[in-house]
Structures are given as C-alpha cells and as structure tokens.
Amino acid sequence: NAGVTQTPKFRVLKTGQSMTLLCAQDMNHEYMYWYRQDPGMGLRLIHYSVGEGTTAKGEVPDGYNVSRLKKQNFLLGLESAAPSQTSVYFCASSTWGELFFGSGTQLSVL
Amino acid sequence: EDQVTQSPEALRLQEGESSSLNCSYTVSGLRGLFWYRQDPGKGPEFLFTLYSAGEEKEKERLKATLTKKESFLHITAPKPEDSATYLCAVQKGAGNNRKLIWGLGTSLAVNP
Numbered sequence: 344n345a346g347v348t349q350t351p352k353f354r355v356l357k358t359g360q361s362m363t364l365l366c367a368q369d370m371n372h373e374y375m376y377w378y379r380q381d382p383g384m385g386l387r388l389i390h391y392s393v394g395e396g397t398t399a400k401g402e403v404p405d406g407y408n409v410s411r412l413k414k415q416n417f418l419l420g421l422e423s424a425a426p427s428q429t430s431v432y433f434c435a436s437s438t439w440g441e442l443f444f445g446s447g448t449q450l451s452v453l
Numbered sequence: 454e455d456q457v458t459q460s461p462e463a464l465r466l467q468e469g470e471s472s473s474l475n476c477s478y479t480v481s482g483l484r485g486l487f488w489y490r491q492d493p494g495k496g497p498e499f500l501f502t503l504y505s506a507g508e509e510k511e512k513e514r515l516k517a518t519l520t521k522k523e524s525f526l527h528i529t530a531p532k533p534e535d536s537a538t539y540l541c542a543v544q545k546g547a548g549n550n551r552k553l554i555w556g557l558g559t560s561l562a563v564n565p
Contacts, residue, residue: 347496374551385557386497386540393549433496439548441487444496 345369349434349445356424356452364419364448366434374437375417376401377409379430380447386433392417424452455480457543459556466563469530474559476541477523484551485544486524488517490537491558497540500526531563 347368356362366375377389388401390409398409406428408420417436421428429452435442457478466472476486485504489497501510503519510517514535516527526539541556 383557386542386555388553435496439551440485441499441502442497442553443499446496447494 347434347436347443347445349432349448351448352446353449354451356421356450358425358452360424361420361422362424362450363421364432364434364450366417366419366436366445368415368417368434368436368443370436370443371414372436372438372443373414375411376435376437376442377407377417377419378433378435379403380433381430389419389432426452428452455543455545455554457541457554457556459539459541459559461559462557463560464562466528466531466561468532468563468565471527471529471531473528474526474539474561475523476526476556478541478543478554479522480543480545480554482545483543484547486519487542487544487553488524488526489540489542491540492537500539528561531561533563533565536561536563 350365373394376391378386380386387403389407392398392411395414410418432448434445460475485502487502488500491497501517506521508519514529518525538558538560540558542553546552
C-alpha cells in the first residue's frame with residue numbers, strides 16, 4: 344500500500360530554472376495539498392485541490408503553479424526558481440478527516 | 454486572529470519519565486484538532502483527531518485530551534523510539550471550506 348508518493352526526493356536547482364514536483368496517491372482521496380516546511384515557520388499551504396480538475400490558492404501561492412488533471416495526481420510547478428523557494432515540500436491527501444503525507448522533497452535553489 | 458501555539462518548543466526526557474505537550478489555540482468554530490508525529494526526513498504521520506471538549510484518545514504510550522482552549526498530548530513512560538517532533542493542527546470550516554491552522558511543533562528527545 345503506497346499511500347502518497349512524491350518524486351523526486353531531492354533536487355538542486357539554479358536560480359531561474361524550472362521544475363515540476365509530482366505527487367501521486369492511491370487512496371482515491373478527493374482533496375490534495377502542497378505544503379512547504381521551513382524552520383521556524385512550520386507547515387504552510389501553497390495550493391490545494393478539492394477534486395479532479397480543481398485547484399485553489401493557499402497561504403503562500405506566489406511563484407508556484409499546480410495542476411490536477413487526474414484524481415490521483417497533483418503536480419507542483421516552479422516556473423522560475425528563486426533561493427527563497429529552498430524548502431522541504433510535502434504533498435498530502437485526505438477525505439474529510441486526517442491528512443496523509445508523502446515523504447517530502449528537499450529542494451535547494453542556488 | 455486564528456492561532457495555534459505549541460509548548461514547549463523542545464523537550465528532553467529520560468526513558469520512563471512521563472510528561473505532557475501542550476497545544477493551545479485561539480480559533481473560532483473549531484471543527485477538529487489533529488495530532489501528528491514527524492520523524493526527521495519524513496512527512497507527518499497522523500496520530501489522533503479530537504472533536505469536542507472532554508474527549509480523550511489513547512494509543513500505546515500516548516493520550517490526547519481536549520478542552521475549549523487547549524489540547525494535551527500525554528506521554529507515559531516514554532521510550533527512545535518516541536523521539537520525534539509532534540505537530541498539532543486545528544481545523545475550522547468543513548468540506549471544501551476546510552482550513553487547517555498548524556502549530557510549529559514540539560521536538561521531543563527521549564534519552565535511554
């Protein structure tokens with residue numbers, strides 16, 4: 344039972360480069376989320392989705408875009424990476440209750 | 454302003470030394486309070502959900518309680534494997550309007 348799978352686990356980018364983080368869940372959950380976690384800041388919601396084909400902004404959406412073309416997948420894109428986007432990124436999914444998290448992507452932007 | 458505050462920030466215990474972690478909140482219209490455990494390099498792992506004041510839930514050495522202003526995570530006779538960061542989150546709203554407000558966590562270290 345895979346649960347929530349994130350790829351890649353680690354990535355180093357140069358300022359201005361772009362990349363896509365992939366999240367896949369096999370629990371048939373409607374809701375999916377992208378968070379970033381930084382020391383002293385806790386978990387902050389970037390974007391979320393309440394169902395296939397929907398996306399919405401969270402607390403810190405600037406510099407990120409998302410897509411949910413299939414119910415099981417939620418993609419997070421960085422069009423032009425900045426050092427301020429150095430962070431650990433977590434994807435999560437849920438029904439109406441608790442969130443299930445992936446193992447995270449550690450991203451460094453130089 | 455909705456806020457969730459966890460204390461202490463860090464706690465070091467000896468194996469077998471019981472203690473409690475606190476999660477205080479100022480959130481209007483609480484719909485649930487969640488406790489998670491996070492190990493280094495991993496995503497948060499769900500522990501408990503509490504919905505109303507007076508509710509208690511237990512799992513092995515952990516017991517979570519809820520009042521109208523705060524929640525406690527009691528750890529009885531902890532073991533080194535209980536070392537982790539414990540996160541608290543409060544939910545307001547429901548369905549598509551659900552919002553989670555997260556605390557910064559308590560880092561627990563249990564020495565053998």
